[in-house]
Amino acid sequence: MKERLLIANRGEIALRIMEACEELGLDYVVVYTRADEESLHVRRARRKFRIADYRDPNEILAVADEAGCTAVHPGYGFLAEDFRFARRVVKRSRPLIFVGPRWEVIRDLGSKLNVKRLAREMGIPVIPGTTEPLYNEIEAEAKAEELFQWLVENGEPEPRLLIKASAGGGGMGIEEVRELDEVRPIFRRVRAYAKRLFGDEGVVIEAKLSCFQHLEVQLLGNQHGELVHFGTRNCTIQSPGRQKRVELAPGFDPAYLTYEFSPERVLEEIVNHSLKMAEAVGYDSVGTWEWLVTPEGRAYLMEVNTRIQVENEISARISRIRKRPVNLIREQIRMALGEKLGYTQRDITFQGTAIELRLVAEDTRRNFRPLSGTITRFQYPRYPWLTVRTHVPQDRPYTIPTEYDPNLALLIVWGENTPQALERARRALEEMILEGHTSGGGPLHSNVSYLWEKLKEVYRFPV
Amino acid sequence: MGIDHRKINRLLQKLRSHPYCVYAIETPHTGYLRSFRVKEGSEVQPGEILFLLERERNLKPVKSRVSGRVQRLRQDLLDRFVEAGEPILEIWHPLSQEEVISEILQEALQVLRAPETARYLPSPEIEARLRKDGPGKALVHPGEDLLIMTFMKRETPIRHEGPPAVIYRIFFDPQEVVPAGNPLLGLCSPEEVPYIDRVLARIREEWPEQ
CATH class of the missing domain: 3.30.1490.20 (ATP-grasp fold, A domain)
Incomplete structure (x- = not known):
C-alpha cells in the first residue's frame, strides 16, 4: 500500500515536508487552523483539513484516520517531542508510523537531567x-x-x-x-x-558559562542500527530571549578564524561523543546533540533534540552523499518507513559554508518585541546559492497570525568558503523587500538590519 | 459631559427594531456529527445540548451558551466528518437588558480596544483594585499598567495613558482570545460616573428584564 503522511505542523516546515513527500512519491495530507488559512502550506496542498489546534493529538489522529493516513510527521515544536503522543500514534488500535525516534528514545532523551546522567555514565562532559x-x-x-x-x-x-x-x-x-x-x-x-x-x-x-559558542551535531540513525552524522552547526547568534537567529554549518571554520584551541579537535570530539550516545540508546531518526564550547576549547553537552531542527537544511546544504545533494527531511521519512540508509559515513562529504538567516517580524530595538500586521510586499532574489523557505505568499497581502511565532522566512545561503557565504548572505538581505504595516497602522519592522549586523560576529566568541 | 444622548437614542432605536443577536454555532473541533438534540425552530436554554460530535471514540455534547431560537440547522452534515469551525446552526438570541446595557456602554464610555488579536488579563494591581472596589469604582492612574497582553508567546503591559479614570466596564473574558479592535475596557472620568449611572437606569426602565 502506498504510504500517506499526515503533516501535523504549519508554515515553512509543513512546506518542506510536502516537498520531501513529493520527491519520495508519497501522498500527504495537511492540517491547518483558521488563523493559517492564507499560509502557503494550505494554499499549495491538495488535501487539507481545518483543525482547532496543532497541539491537540485528538485532532491530528481524527484527521489521520479520516484521510486514510499511514504515518504522521510532527515537524518541529507542537507535538514533535511529546513522547506520549509518539507512543499513542504507534500503540493505538489503528497504529500509524511516527516519523521520528521511538517513543522510548524521545522520553529518555527529552529530559535534560536524564541526558546529563547518561552522559556522565558514558564519560561525556556536561556542564x-x-x-x-x-x-x-x-x-x-x-x-x-x-x-x-x-x-x-x-x-x-x-x-x-x-x-x-x-x-x-x-x-x-x-x-x-x-x-x-x-x-x-x-x-x-x-x-x-x-x-x-x-x-x-x-x-x-x-x-x-559566561562565554561560549553554541554548537550542534546533526545525526541520522535508523531501526537497522545504522548511524551517520551530517557534520556540525554553529548557532551562537541568538536574540536575548535565546531564540536562534543566524546559524552556520560547519560548526567552526579554521580557515576563516583561528582560536586558542584546535577547532578540528573540538569538532571531532563532539561528533564522536554524540555518536557514542546515539549508538548507546539505539537512536533511529534525525536528531541534534547540542553543545557549549568555551574559549579554551572545552565542550559540554547541553541537550538532545529528538526531532528535525529548523536549521537542518544548512547541514544538508554543505553535505553530499556520493556527490548528490542531501535532504534530511526526506532521509528522516525514509528511515521512519523502515528503509536502510544505502550509504555509509564514508560516502558523505562536506563542502563550503552554509548560513541560515531567520527573518522575523520583530522590533529589535524594543527588546525584540514580536510584531503582528500585514505584509503587503514580499520579494526576494533568485540565485542558485540561495534557498528561501517561507509560508508567506508573494502574490497577495498576508496578515501575520498572532497565535504563533512571527517567523516569516528562512534564507539559506551557500558559499564555497565562509567569506563568500557571508558576502552572499549580505547580498540576499540587501536585495530582499519586505513591506507592510502593523495592526496599529505603523510600518512593519523586521530583523533584517539586525541580521546584517550580526554577520560580522559569526564564529566569534561573544564579547 | 461627553455623553451623546442622540447617539444613544439612535442605538436604542436600532436595537428595538432588531432585538436579537445571532450566534453562529460552529464545531469546536473535528469529528463525526452524530446526532442533533434540537430541531429547526426549537427554543433552547443555556446549557442545553445542541448536537453530539464524535472524535477518537469520544462523544462530545456541544451545548448552547445562550437562550434563543434554533435556525439554519445543517441536517445535511449528519453522520459526516466535519472540520473544526464548521457552522452547524444559528441561535437567534433575544437581547437581554444586560446585553443592551453592554451595547450602550460601548457608545457612552471611552473604550479601550484590543490592539492585537491576543489574550488579555488585568494587571495584578488593577485586578486587586477591581476585586476590592468593583467595576464602576476602581480607579486607574496615568502611567499605570492597566492590562497584560499575551501575544506571540510574550507578555506586554498596556499602560493607561490618559487622566485618572474609573474602570466602569470589563468587556472581555481572560480565558478567551480577543480579536483586534474588540472592546476590552470601558473607562470614564470619576465625574462622569453619575451620568452613566443615570443612562443605565433609563435603559433598565425602558428595557425591562424578560
Missing part, C-alpha cells in the same frame, strides 16, 4: 550541576558552594550559577545567582514558581 531535582535548600546551598568553587578553579572572572525549575523549558523559571547568600531566597522563589507553573517543585542548579 557541572545537579543530575537529580533538588527539593531541599540545605542540599542546594552545598551544591552551589561546590559549583562556585569549580567556576573559580576554571578561571571564570565572575562566577554565576543558574537555578532552574527542573520541569521548566523555553527559558521559563530560570534565575541567576551571583553569590552564595543569594542561593536560599532564589531557590525558594524558583521552587514556588515551579510548583505554581509546572506542578513540580523540583529545582536544578548548574554552573553558568
Whole structure:
C-alpha cells in the first residue's frame, strides 16, 4: 500500500515536508487552523483539513484516520517531542508510523537531567550541576558552594550559577545567582514558581558559562542500527530571549578564524561523543546533540533534540552523499518507513559554508518585541546559492497570525568558503523587500538590519 | 459631559427594531456529527445540548451558551466528518437588558480596544483594585499598567495613558482570545460616573428584564 503522511505542523516546515513527500512519491495530507488559512502550506496542498489546534493529538489522529493516513510527521515544536503522543500514534488500535525516534528514545532523551546522567555514565562532559531535582535548600546551598568553587578553579572572572525549575523549558523559571547568600531566597522563589507553573517543585542548579559558542551535531540513525552524522552547526547568534537567529554549518571554520584551541579537535570530539550516545540508546531518526564550547576549547553537552531542527537544511546544504545533494527531511521519512540508509559515513562529504538567516517580524530595538500586521510586499532574489523557505505568499497581502511565532522566512545561503557565504548572505538581505504595516497602522519592522549586523560576529566568541 | 444622548437614542432605536443577536454555532473541533438534540425552530436554554460530535471514540455534547431560537440547522452534515469551525446552526438570541446595557456602554464610555488579536488579563494591581472596589469604582492612574497582553508567546503591559479614570466596564473574558479592535475596557472620568449611572437606569426602565 502506498504510504500517506499526515503533516501535523504549519508554515515553512509543513512546506518542506510536502516537498520531501513529493520527491519520495508519497501522498500527504495537511492540517491547518483558521488563523493559517492564507499560509502557503494550505494554499499549495491538495488535501487539507481545518483543525482547532496543532497541539491537540485528538485532532491530528481524527484527521489521520479520516484521510486514510499511514504515518504522521510532527515537524518541529507542537507535538514533535511529546513522547506520549509518539507512543499513542504507534500503540493505538489503528497504529500509524511516527516519523521520528521511538517513543522510548524521545522520553529518555527529552529530559535534560536524564541526558546529563547518561552522559556522565558514558564519560561525556556536561556542564557541572545537579543530575537529580533538588527539593531541599540545605542540599542546594552545598551544591552551589561546590559549583562556585569549580567556576573559580576554571578561571571564570565572575562566577554565576543558574537555578532552574527542573520541569521548566523555553527559558521559563530560570534565575541567576551571583553569590552564595543569594542561593536560599532564589531557590525558594524558583521552587514556588515551579510548583505554581509546572506542578513540580523540583529545582536544578548548574554552573553558568559566561562565554561560549553554541554548537550542534546533526545525526541520522535508523531501526537497522545504522548511524551517520551530517557534520556540525554553529548557532551562537541568538536574540536575548535565546531564540536562534543566524546559524552556520560547519560548526567552526579554521580557515576563516583561528582560536586558542584546535577547532578540528573540538569538532571531532563532539561528533564522536554524540555518536557514542546515539549508538548507546539505539537512536533511529534525525536528531541534534547540542553543545557549549568555551574559549579554551572545552565542550559540554547541553541537550538532545529528538526531532528535525529548523536549521537542518544548512547541514544538508554543505553535505553530499556520493556527490548528490542531501535532504534530511526526506532521509528522516525514509528511515521512519523502515528503509536502510544505502550509504555509509564514508560516502558523505562536506563542502563550503552554509548560513541560515531567520527573518522575523520583530522590533529589535524594543527588546525584540514580536510584531503582528500585514505584509503587503514580499520579494526576494533568485540565485542558485540561495534557498528561501517561507509560508508567506508573494502574490497577495498576508496578515501575520498572532497565535504563533512571527517567523516569516528562512534564507539559506551557500558559499564555497565562509567569506563568500557571508558576502552572499549580505547580498540576499540587501536585495530582499519586505513591506507592510502593523495592526496599529505603523510600518512593519523586521530583523533584517539586525541580521546584517550580526554577520560580522559569526564564529566569534561573544564579547 | 461627553455623553451623546442622540447617539444613544439612535442605538436604542436600532436595537428595538432588531432585538436579537445571532450566534453562529460552529464545531469546536473535528469529528463525526452524530446526532442533533434540537430541531429547526426549537427554543433552547443555556446549557442545553445542541448536537453530539464524535472524535477518537469520544462523544462530545456541544451545548448552547445562550437562550434563543434554533435556525439554519445543517441536517445535511449528519453522520459526516466535519472540520473544526464548521457552522452547524444559528441561535437567534433575544437581547437581554444586560446585553443592551453592554451595547450602550460601548457608545457612552471611552473604550479601550484590543490592539492585537491576543489574550488579555488585568494587571495584578488593577485586578486587586477591581476585586476590592468593583467595576464602576476602581480607579486607574496615568502611567499605570492597566492590562497584560499575551501575544506571540510574550507578555506586554498596556499602560493607561490618559487622566485618572474609573474602570466602569470589563468587556472581555481572560480565558478567551480577543480579536483586534474588540472592546476590552470601558473607562470614564470619576465625574462622569453619575451620568452613566443615570443612562443605565433609563435603559433598565425602558428595557425591562424578560
